[in-house]
Structures are given as C-alpha cells and as structure tokens.
Amino acid sequence: MLIKQRDSTLKNSIDISVIIPVYDDKRIINCLNALCAQKFKGIFEIIVVENDKTQKILKLIKNYKITYLCCHKKGSYFTRNMGINHAKGKIIVFTDADCIANKDWLKKIWQTFQNPEINIIAGKILNKIGNAKIQKYQREFLITQGLQYLTPISPLPYMPTANIAYRNHILKELKGFDTQFKSGGDVDISWRAQYSGYKLTFLTDAIIQHEGRTSFFKYFRQFYNYGIGHVLLFKKHKKINGKKFVFNPYPFKGLIRALSLGIIKGLFHLCYKRDVYYIKSCYLDTLEHSALLLSALIGSLRYKVLYI
CATH class of the missing domain: 1.10.287 (Helix Hairpins)
Known part of the structure; x- marks a missing residue:
C-alpha cells in the first residue's frame, strides 16, 4: 500500500521508502506511474526530492501520493541525503527519474530482505526505453547492468543508484552519500558499506528499465563525469x-x-x-x-x- 508520510497512523510502520532525485526531468511521470502500479502488499512511501528551487516538477506531480521535498544545494547526492533524512521505511530503495520499475520490483526486494543476513540489494538495470538513435545503440550494446567493478582502485563490487536498496540503519551509520562527488558517490557508499562488513547482494529479478542518454553529447558527458569520479x-x-x-x-x-x-x-x-x-x-x-x-x-x- 502506497502512503504519504502525513498519514500519521501508518508512518511508523512503513516497510519501504523509495527515494527519487529529480532535476527538470518530465520522465518522472512514467517512473511514478510504475511505482503506483507495484504489486507489493506492504506499506511503502515515495519520496521525490527536486534539485531545483524553481520547483518545476512539483507542478507535474502534485496529484501523486508522494512526499515532496526541494533541495537547494546542487547535486544528486545532496538530494539523496535529504531523502534519507526524511525516510521512515525499514528499507530505503533508490531509483532515478528516467527509470521504470517492473511491477514486482518492490515485492522481490522486500522478500529478499526477510533474510536477516541480507543488508544491501542491487537489482538488474535494463536499457530498454527511448527512441533516440543513441538510445537504440545503447540497447544493442549496453543491454544489462549487473554488479560492476573498478578493479584498478578496488576489488569490491558496486551498483548504480538507479536500482539499489539498503537497510535504513546502514545508511544512517554511513552518514549517507559523500557530497563532494558529482559522479561516483554510488561507488563510494557501496565500498564504505562493504568496508564496514555489509555484503552487497545481486538480485536478478528486481528489474528496472532505464532510459539511456538522449544525445551523443550527453553520452560523452556521462562517461566524462564517470571518469572524473573515478579519479576522486x-x-x-x-x-x-x-x-x-x-x-x-x-x-x-x-x-x-x-x-x-x-x-x-x-x-x-x-x-x-x-x-x-x-x-x-x-x-x-x-x-x-x-x-x-x-x-x-x-x-x-x-x-x-x-x-x-
């Protein structure tokens, strides 16, 4: 059942908090529609954190059953940290505004977390959405993202924040994302969690469909930002x-x-x-x-x- 945090009778028993950072991205409508159609029987909340003081996105999503926040500090990791600070769920799940979750996404994640030894779950990311030429290319060559590695720096795996879930207390213990990163903060927090003794589990049937970059310039910039993050x-x-x-x-x-x-x-x-x-x-x-x-x-x- 999807609730808002202001539903005070249920806010202390929320199972999952889904956090979505967004900056001027109308594709969040499709993301929210997919979340509203989840088969999950438990109680969950959706927290949308807009990284734009003009609040353009608020006008588009005001009728959805969500918790809306606005972060004035520029950067996706500031927005995710704001979401973490407001999250009431036992499990905190991250996705992005350009992602569409399969209907059983939250159900699969929640079922797996019933094992007390599971602390972090990374799901599968499929590049299946979008009709721009560059997006069609990405579908052919970048079909699936599983656990990833930056072996020149560390042997530990990581997973992008498009599809990853943590127990709430772990994120609080780690004090959230390191906001000095523009890109690479997802890698950093994955490593810090593993240094602290928490294992990263890959769940193949917790699936997100992701829309690739919409232009060749944006594709180049994406990997440029990755590279800067790698150095940091x-x-x-x-x-x-x-x-x-x-x-x-x-x-x-x-x-x-x-x-x-x-x-x-x-x-x-x-x-x-x-x-x-x-x-x-x-x-x-x-x-x-x-x-x-x-x-x-x-x-x-x-x-x-x-x-x-």
Whole structure:
C-alpha cells in the first residue's frame, strides 16, 4: 500500500521508502506511474526530492501520493541525503527519474530482505526505453547492468543508484552519500558499506528499465563525469588500496580497439554484408573511451593524483 508520510497512523510502520532525485526531468511521470502500479502488499512511501528551487516538477506531480521535498544545494547526492533524512521505511530503495520499475520490483526486494543476513540489494538495470538513435545503440550494446567493478582502485563490487536498496540503519551509520562527488558517490557508499562488513547482494529479478542518454553529447558527458569520479574515488580510497598511482588500461585498449579493429570490421560488414552493427559499436566505444581518457587527465590535475 502506497502512503504519504502525513498519514500519521501508518508512518511508523512503513516497510519501504523509495527515494527519487529529480532535476527538470518530465520522465518522472512514467517512473511514478510504475511505482503506483507495484504489486507489493506492504506499506511503502515515495519520496521525490527536486534539485531545483524553481520547483518545476512539483507542478507535474502534485496529484501523486508522494512526499515532496526541494533541495537547494546542487547535486544528486545532496538530494539523496535529504531523502534519507526524511525516510521512515525499514528499507530505503533508490531509483532515478528516467527509470521504470517492473511491477514486482518492490515485492522481490522486500522478500529478499526477510533474510536477516541480507543488508544491501542491487537489482538488474535494463536499457530498454527511448527512441533516440543513441538510445537504440545503447540497447544493442549496453543491454544489462549487473554488479560492476573498478578493479584498478578496488576489488569490491558496486551498483548504480538507479536500482539499489539498503537497510535504513546502514545508511544512517554511513552518514549517507559523500557530497563532494558529482559522479561516483554510488561507488563510494557501496565500498564504505562493504568496508564496514555489509555484503552487497545481486538480485536478478528486481528489474528496472532505464532510459539511456538522449544525445551523443550527453553520452560523452556521462562517461566524462564517470571518469572524473573515478579519479576522486582513487584519491579518497588511496590509503585503503595502498596505491600511489593507477594506470587503467581499459580506456586505452577500448579506444585502440575502436579506432583500429572496430573500423576495419565495421567497414567490412558494411560493404559486404550491409550490416551497420559494428560501425555503431565502434562509434559508442570511441565516445566512451575518449571521454574516460580526457577525464582521467583533467581529474588527475584537479585532484593532484596520478590516475591514467
């Protein structure tokens, strides 16, 4: 059952709090519609935190059964922390405004948390939404996101905040997200939780459908921001991983592969088989890996560490 926090008779028995940060993104309507259609039989609340003092989104969602908050500090991790501070649920679940949850999403998460040894659950993310050309490319090459790793920095897994759930007390214990991150705060909090002894469990049937970036520039910027976050992660966790510098071969190998074998294979398939699959793959690889390389250089200068 979906409630608002002001339903005082039930607010102390909320099972799940769903936190959604949003900034000028009308796709939140689809996100909320999917949450309102959940098959979950327990009591849950939806907390929408708008990161815009003009409150554009409030006008769109005012008729939904939600708790609305407005965060004036710029950054998604400020908004998520505000949501955490207001959450009453035993379990806190995060998703994004451009995501659509399967109908049994919360049900699957709640059932798994009935095991007292489960502390953090990461669900599956599918890139299935959107009709822009770049989104169609992403559906072909970035189908599923499971547990992810930044092995040059840490052997521990992490999961994006598009589909992850924590027991409430863990987030309070960790004091929420580190707001110095623009990107990478989800990795940081996953690692800090695991350093504190909490295990990250991957749940394949807790599924979110995610809309990829809507333009090639936004796709490039996404990976650029990832790369800046990677450098800051290295600096913050330097004492734990014991490394004085990092050489990450992934973007170098990816760019070389895209600009050599990718182009050759792509042209061959285009000319002889009329198949553009490898050309599209080459284009996405070039955007991704060049963004990661550029951000590694700029991040190293910004944070005064050597991460290449």
